[in-house]
Amino acid sequence: MLHLTNAPIAQYSTFNIGGIAKDIYIPQNIDELIDIATTYPNAIILGNGSKILFPDSPLTTPLILTNHLKNISVTNNTITADCGVHLAKLNQVALKYSLTGLEFSYGIPGRLGGAIFMNAGAHGGEFADIIHSVTYLKNGKVMSTTSPSFSYRSSQFKTDGGIILQATLKLSNGNANDIKAKMSQLIALRVASQPLNHPNCGSTFKRINGEAVYKYIDGVNMRGVKCGGAQVSTKHSGFIVNLGGATARDVTTLVKTIKQKVKDKYNINLQEEMITIS
Ligand SMILES: Cc1cc2nc3c(=O)[nH]c(=O)nc-3n(C[C@H](O)[C@H](O)[C@H](O)COP(=O)(O)OP(=O)(O)OC[C@H]3O[C@@H](n4cnc5c(N)ncnc54)[C@H](O)[C@@H]3O)c2cc1C
Structure with missing residues (x-):
């Protein structure tokens, strides 16, 4: 089992955002995953980090990476x-x-x-x-x-x-x-449709009754809006991208603004698909 301490976590999220994790465990086989997850039942299990927004502040909850489990x-x-x-x-x-x-x-x-x-x-x-x-x-x-x-x-x-x-x-x-x-x-x-040239974590919000939410985001003029290093993608407004140096706070500020504006204009409560770790 690999064990990293006080390690940067941005590299483990496709958003490339996040501070330091106090403990990162990297099991080398399923038995090691069972052992470490049993020892730390509240640990955060990470796949590829493609749906995760890590916090800017130090993460004290242990993180368990599954990326070495490849059978x-x-x-x-x-x-x-x-x-x-x-x-x-x-x-x-x-x-x-x-x-x-x-x-x-x-x-x-x-x-x-x-x-x-x-x-x-x-x-x-x-x-x-x-x-x-x-x-x-x-x-x-x-x-x-x-x-x-x-x-x-x-x-x-x-x-x-x-x-x-x-x-x-x-x-x-x-x-x-x-x-x-x-x-x-x-x-x-x-x-053709996704902003794959910048770090992101896919769709920010879930669909509403099967309908993509970008039209509501466009309807409140949030396409292209920036906060710090984060931006509502100009290519696909359902995504938030990290233009460089974005913080979790930048992303959550954009998320809150979109939710409030969509609620005010359409009376729709957008729900996040993105998983925010605090
Ligand atoms: C460019 C881009 C395009 C995307 N397109 C799509 C798309 O078309 N459709 C779609 O559905 N999603 C899409 N996504 C989102 C994302 O890729 C998916 O949600 C994916 O399934 C997340 O997998 P992950 O391994 O990265 O999970 P992570 O982001 O690492 O984790 C997601 C959640 O799963 C939990 N988890 C991970 N592994 C385990 C485990 N072994 N046991 C229990 N819990 C676990 C984590 O704790 C976390 O809560 C996209 C993301 C990006 C960046």
Whole structure:
């Protein structure tokens, strides 16, 4: 187990924002994850940090990184992987074995545990559609379920707790050329529409009744508005980007301003998809 003390955390979030963490633990296998998570039941589990806003002030709650947990195996049309496997890697493996069903997630910069926790989705697909089973740690016990509950950008792990250790995805046999073409098409859509040239953490807010919120953000003239080093993206106003040197305070100020203006004009309460750690 690696243990870092008083270490900078911005590098562990795709927002590239954050102060210092007092303790960062990096388990090297699932048994070490179980041990450290049992020792520190309130620790923050981190996937790829692509939905996280870390605080500017020192983080005293231990942080557990899952990025060294990378086992993957393929049996027939299922892939079993550790929580720390990046979605890009999972997609490469699915392509190699001509397994289809995961393509929707290509380009989501998360790891398997974070993707299941968030029920990440895009282009009409979401993790709920392809889960066969999840092994997780809850109240010090390792458990398994073949019917975890999911809702829009949420899961039982988000609402009721539980650390996702490993999961098995059920895919279908497909054609490698078709899978590759779909992956390329979906990446092109992301490059065209998302501000990938600046650090960010994806959509700031959840959809409202299935509707994207950028139109409300545009409706209150927040596109392009800056606070310190943070800016409501000019390319996609559903994203906040770090232009350089942004602080968590800059981002939360923009979030509060957007929420207030949208509430005042449309009587809509926007809910954050971004997870703010304090
Ligand atoms: C450019 C960009 C594009 C994006 N596009 C999309 C998109 O199209 N669709 C979409 O849904 N999301 C999108 N996202 C958001 C993000 O990538 C997803 O929410 C992703 O699933 C988060 O995974 P992660 O591993 O980075 O999780 P993290 O950000 O590390 O963590 C998110 C939450 O999951 C918890 N968590 C992580 N691992 C575990 C575990 N093993 N057990 C229990 N809890 C855990 C964390 O504690 C935290 O509460 C995008 C983000 C960016 C930056």
